[in-house]
Amino acid sequence: RIRQELNFMDYVPILFISAKSGQRVDQVMPMALKVQEERLAHVSTGSLNRILQKAQSVHAPTSKTGTSIKLFYGTQVRTDPPTFMIYCNNPKLAHFTYLRFIENQIRLEYPFTRTPIRLVMKPRHE
Structure with missing residues (x-):
């Protein structure tokens, strides 16, 4: 039920613990450290551009106006969150x-399974 209610945050780990009995409390800190490690991970520009290129060839973006978005290149500009x-x-x-599709393609290649990813779209000539 929790996953259904928070389906837009499917990357968030869920731990069922009990402070009263202490059940699985020992799993909280190791999970928090794994999350932090992922938040600090860095993807090289070359790797990211290969992911973007592959994503565009697998699933070309569509448009109702007749003009489709064209992705030129990408780079990681921050960590925590990526x-x-x-x-x-x-x-x-x-x-x-389409942005969610791109995010999922990045998650397939890199260990961002427990952290949000931000995608910022910019025009090439800005």
């Missing part, structure tokens, strides 16, 4: 479902 700047032709064409 934040990726992706340069494209027009950020307004980036539908949230």
